[in-house]
Amino acid sequence: MSVIVKRARAAAALASDRTAEEYAPARYEARTITKSFGGANALTGASVTIEPGEIHTLVGENGAGKSTMLKVMAGIHPQDSGDLVLNGTHLRGLTPRTAIGHGIYLVPQEPSLMLTLSALENLFVGIIPRGSMAFSVDWKAMESSAGAYFQQVGLHIDPWAPASQLSIAEQQLLECARALAHRCNVIFFDEPTSPLTAREADVLFELMRRLRERNFTIAFISHRLEEVLAISDRITVLRDSRVVAHFDNPKQTSHRQLVEAMVGHEIAVRQRRQRDLSGAEAVLELKDLGAPDGAFADISFMARRGEVLGLAGLVGSGRTETAESVFGMRRASGTVLLAGKPYAHRSPSSSIESGLIYLPEDRGHNGVFANVEVVRNITAAFVPHLPKRGQLLHPRAEVEVAEKAARRTRVVAPSLDVPMKALSGGNQQRAMFARWLLAEPKVAIFDEPTRGVDVGAKVDIYGIIDTISDSGVAVVMISSELEELVLLCDRVLAIYEGRIVGEVTGDEITLERLGAMVVGGGASERD
């Protein structure tokens, strides 16, 4: 308590020019941590030591225990057993509040700001300096010291703007600034880059490197192995709640070594398929699709039977908005043709009826019914066609339908009667695929189908996409991971600022080419 009060006073007193204040280097150890949730082990005797001046990355599949480890170390979850030792001192009964008192801060996966409050209040929440009267707030002190923190993390924002107006990337930087304002020098980043574009992620990495130079103690979680190998000083691999490998020299480590440590066995390297589909009929055609709010304009393309068509673009480039307009979730001008026929009054329900499905990108918000059984999650879009007895649905037949679909997409669950939230991200996504395949689509739009899923699920999802495209479904695949577009697609369109800026086919689809196209450059001319 007194530590916190002191830190609060220190923060309040901090003048704007005292930015490069020195911190005592912090060596933070987690020793043989065990933690279980409702009987399932999230961590089993796992140990990690994070040294000052290093970026220490935790990798592993979903459910391996990475997040849990950092949350235990930041006092969010109390451990069942094991010790947390900071510079030789045992930390007991750690809570987020006392953790901050010790200088430990976790930047969560999703920024947890108070969206209706200003950036300034968010920055100082918990240590808001007092004014001249005991109950008043010293707004001036807050405003004058805030600039320094914003500057340190590279944020250029109006301190009085509500946090809801900030982009996700800015919200994350604000979280980092909050860590600094709270005088923390042990900072954890729990999968910060998954909602960010490549450029935004670079800004964050730059900040992490600057903090490393200042001898901060930094832990990081990511599923993007390229960036892990690029930024880490050390890597710890977790699998099934245990620490299974350390890589002390990431520069000498290959992507493949890392993946094999994560999944625990050797993996096959996928080859891209060579198919000639130029003769196949067009099942989906867009003509001059435009959004009233200008999110996209003049979008024209077609997808052929059996084709995997990639839509490459940065987050916010209009990919998702285009897909949602086709599916009938938002209005757009222009024409959509399904199997050659105009499809005018679009709505999700009529799209599904006509064999057009859309797997949304934000699974948690837009896809799953978290508290509902897996069975009903799988059959949700198929209820009109479920077997009936008289006017009533047939529960056992429904379970059979769901089980069959779940087997097709290899959902791993203790039972299909458990609530959806009991499954890992990868298995939730497999169940979502099961749902949409039940609708027997002719055109399937997958929006970031592998976001937040582990390596094993990714391979399965690629397999599903191969299978359904072989069976004649036109797949439109939206992805920020250019590697998977290269691996999966027969043709890729690049969208930049709401317009199609390029198209590549077959062997022209390379990482370099796509990378240039999504930022609006190096586009090949379209006919």
Added chain:
Amino acid sequence: MLVVVTLAIFGLTSAAQPHFALQGNISFLLASAMPLAVVAVGETVVMLVRGIDLSVAPVLGIAAVSTGFIAQDSHVSVLSMLPLALAIGIGLGFVNGLFVTYARIPPIIATLGTFTVYGGIEQLICNSRTVVTLPTSWINLGTHDFLPDVPYILVPGVLVTIAMALILWRTRWGRSIYAFGANAEAAFRAGIRVKAIEISAYTVCGMLAGLAGLIYVVQVGSAGYNTGSEISIQLQAIACGLIGGTTLTGGKGGVVGSFFAAIFLTVALEGVIVAGIAYQWQSAGVGVLLLVAILIDAYQNRQGRSVSEALRSVLGGHKPVQQEASS
């Protein structure tokens, strides 16, 4: 579990006051629980879509006084008044649905507004009269048993509950109700016509409140300007939903629990009186039960499992659902 607690209260009260278990009293208890039970079944549907309907009390009241006055004046049969009661409920419930769905007013505010308006309409209809002299056929239906201890009034309550339970679990509409309550955005994307579903939930709730009004006037034999509101039946109905295992956060629960909760609540409150505690304690009793139900609801949201599951796992024998940690 609810049934066990109800029987326990009943048993204890009977032990203290033997006349509590007399034949006529069991029948009376069941009958007097039915208006509440039917309202609670409707309220549950609205709670399943993450809503709340405070206006069921005056809807019940309007249906009760409208049908009651006609019966009093022109001696029509109970069955012939059924369409009127349902129509009143459907109309008023639909209006609630419009406010919530199309005007996008939060349900608690919209139905607080209509609660007041409908209450005013109820008073206008009464115009300082009350329903007191119903035809004999009505009185008989309200007080007679068709089997020992099984009053006629129980029949519509049970039928409505069974029908709603089947409809909710085993029809497309019912599925859509649960899906909408669990995640409206995901339901929309799964092809569910969400506006129609939400509005229909309020309409069904109103319809059942209307039906409950008819049941009420038959069972009680009188009705007046503040029928329904007088006993805050809307709060009792919400309490029944919660006690019966339906959550306020939508998508979880069912009507069978609400039906038994209504009987439980009635037995518990009557038990209070029979046990010699002043009737003024009744509303405090509802409040306490409501708070207990809300605590249980909150516990379940936190733990991700129901209280009965938790109890079973503590007592052994039942393995709780394992929750995977997210990483």
